[in-house]
Amino acid sequence: MGVVYVLEPDAYLSKEGGTLKIARRAGREVLLQKPLIAVEEIVVLGNAVVTPALLKHCAQEGIGLHYMSPAGAYYAGLTRTPAKNAPARVAQFKAHLDPAQKLALARRFVLGKLRNGLVLLRRNGAPGWETLRGALADAEGALDEDTLRGVEGMAADAYFRAFASLLPEGFQFAERSRRPPRDPANSLLSLAYTLLAKECESALQIAGLDPYVGFLHEIRYGRASLALDLMEEFRSILADSVVLSLLNNRRLTLEDFDDTEGYPKLRKEAWPKFLRAWEERLAERVRHPLLGKGLSYRQTLLAQARILVKHLLGELPQYEPFTVR
């Protein structure tokens, strides 16, 4: 998985022969030149220019091209492969329209989220992790979607209260806040969730599903609700754990945040540290309990999307979220 992150705001990305060439827009300075065969994804944070020839190459070869704001919000993307799996999408829409199947799937995503959240808290010895056990039973027994979402919301509050206690001094937060995140830890969580949502969206696209039609998250114009569903089971094990280790290992400190806009933002210079940790985590290998083989976390996301397809097409009796022990 060759990912290129472009943080330089004035970068000019072009295709030169078989290479990706990144130069500073004004002037001749070449920042990076590497064979395009080694590039699987380009993530542009800011206002870099991409030439039409490179764009065409990315589209033909299935190289993902993603645009994010310098603060990490997702704008748009050219996905790796166009979804050819029409039967999967028809099955997905049918399941969305069938209340019983929709509730069943929503429940699986919530259970995946709760189980993995519990593991993260327990492993790190967070006080109060036991309270999440009750939520698991409540989610199993929830009779309708609203009750299920209520259970999930309550559990999320409890989870973040416990999670906050794992953070070093100066980074603790009272509750999860976003738009804008009111403290540095929340700001990092938001960034990590944006990156995770992007990964889930492309995994779903590759598997042939429509990331915008979900089960737990209601559909809304412009909201990738299925990507949000899929990321639930990965939030704690991927995003939260990266934030936790970056802060606890002092790889990021309060100096890496800028407060000039009234809320803390990760400084531009600190972005590589954050992204490197994120990439390391995604490259980490883990044993997939259902498939019985070792996969990187990035491959695991794709495997889950494919397992969802199998379930929707009737090849698996139920969707099995990815859980760690």
Add this chain to the structure above:
Amino acid sequence: MRELYLVIAYDTPDDRRRAQLAKLLKGFGERRQYSVFEARLTREQWAHLKGRLEVLVDKKEDILAVYFLPPEAVGRTWRIGHQGLKRLEEPDFV
């Protein structure tokens, strides 16, 4: 995914072909000297490159050799002046 580590060296009297070879190889590896490249490729990528080289190289006039290094040899390579090839999956930050 098994990777192949290769060193490609070539010589040709034809200026045009020399430029074409350099351009092609830049898309697969890194240039070490004017006509020496290092590349780290999957088997599929190598098959692709091999096909392109077969079309491009003139068997009568040019010489081109691809040396495949075993993984142990790559680990023992001694270098001055450059870092060696990055693994394909390593991310880049610009």
